[in-house]
Amino acid sequence: MSRKIVVGFDGSEASRRALDFAVSRAKVLGDAIVVAHVLEWSPYSFLTPNEIEERHRRRNEELQRAEQAIIAPVLKAVEDAGVPVISVMKYGHIAETLCKIAEDEDAALIFIGRMGNSGLSSRIFGSVAGTLAQVAPVPVTIVP
């Protein structure tokens, strides 16, 4: 039975390296890949009346854009490499949502890239990789 690997993917260089690494593992072990794209969103942010009116349309546009610009090109590449692949797009807090996706998909592993910020900003705001390492329900592979 093939396992599923959730790869956090936002189109950045780091996330590409994570995906490449995951593909090379999956090929060897016969695993499948879930390309997960999370759009940062808090239900507690404040919006103007106009933003509220347009929110549903904006959301559809954002999902469409992410699908076309970020997800579609890499799905093709992974498929060509002979690895079974699906994609998931969700709104939410990035680390929490990746964990949620891993649970929903019954995945065995999470792969993510890291931005390599070791300085002040990640100390204050925390990093996705750091948070995931703390809270993930499955083993996490952080690709430098």
Add this chain to the structure above:
Amino acid sequence: MKNHAKLLAPATLLATLIGAAPALAQSLDERVNEGFAWATGWFVNLIFYAIPVNGTNFNLIVGWLVIAATIFTVYFGFVQFRAFPHSIALVKGDYSDPNDAGEVSHFQALATALSGTVGLGNIAGVAVAVGIGGPGATFWMIVAGLMGMASKFTECTLGVKYRNEYADGTVSGGPMYYMTKGFAERGVGGGKILAVLFAIFCILGSFGGGNMFQANQAHAQLSNVLGEYPGWITGVIFAAIVFMVIIGGLKSIAQVTEKVVPFMGILYVLTALVIILMNIGQVGAAFGQIFEGAFTGLGIAGGMIGALIQGFRRAAFSNEAGVGSAAIAHSAVRTKEPITEGYVSLLEPFIDTVVICTMTALVIIITGQLMVDPETGRMLLTEAGDAIQTVDGNTGVALTSAAFSSAFGGFRYVLAIAVILFAFSTMISWSYYGLKAWTFLFGEGQTKEIAYKVLFCVFVVIGAAANLGPVIDFSDAAIFAMAIPNIIALYVLMPIVKREMSNYQAKLRSGEIKKYV
């Protein structure tokens, strides 16, 4: 250097204008004021038609709102108390489907609607109510706030149920739509006429309470801090900023305001709490005055009825329950059950009136701004006999400012900033409500929308330049006028809300609707 000169030019121009032409400016303010009072007086008299009761004038419109709120409260079985915990759970997102993340949440709809209602009504309006109606007005204000929760529940449920959803995913909702679509569904005629009437009053309201009153009180607060200067200057500056946001599409200003306003609201309530705690010994006496004043009036003009009318008026003006504006604000939330937005919206009068307005009233009373005859314990009236004497003769926002400053000297600067931000966010919200009514009447289109927005900016200047009296009268009248068609519609459509409510409760019981967390 060149940029510097460019920046300096308008500033020096403004300085010369202020310095060289105060006489001209003052007379301009006066003329605006006279013209305004003349143009709106008849409308104010019509809406505030009053019958003499017990030696004071009872405005029929206030009765209209209170009777409606009472009927809704009873008809929906005291929904504002029974559903309160469920409302909180909805706002927390306990019942939100995680797959809908990225859509407008209940919290966001509530926060945006609140930033439209939490405004000067809570700061200046309450001061007016307490200044005329005495401490007892506070009691009636809280009663009206609690009852108003049921009105808001009704109108916001309908607002979501009958909104228009367009192919591109945007939504338009509000009383205009439930009047037309809901009446057709029930087979009742006259929906279209009510909708047109409502839209006209909504546009007037957006110029009055949603605009001129805000500009007026922002100016009062600014001249209180900076010293007297002509009102039209504040008006022009405000109008320019509003113009940049609603016509120039400068979203950043609106976004910053939307984010800062909630924190200002919290800061305001916390400061009020600190002042109340500092004077904890006076709290008992203050509540004594509030209760005694509520039923005797403590010597104010009109006695108990006078206190009641002032309290009800200010509550209605502040939380807008039954007016219909909230139905526009709440209608864009994404939910499968319209009734859930009704539950969420009933928190609005609670936060706005029962919490924030009461804080203002308590601070004014506790800090001893209202003059009391030490022998009789009754309020001392001004020479005209229509208001209570205050320590420095302050009224409106200046009275609130004086009350807060008596505890924290510097707080008047914080309050000035809060007033300006509240005024601004209320203006942005109302420009949206008015625009929705405008496009309902005249159809959508670039030119038509810009015409409304330019008109809106003109009224900012008029509002800042006119005196408090005529502006506050017209503001009240325009906002209350909206309640006439809106409440008629709510009476006709309330069985639909009741059906929604019992269906939803059945689903809750059967477990079809479940918590996600």
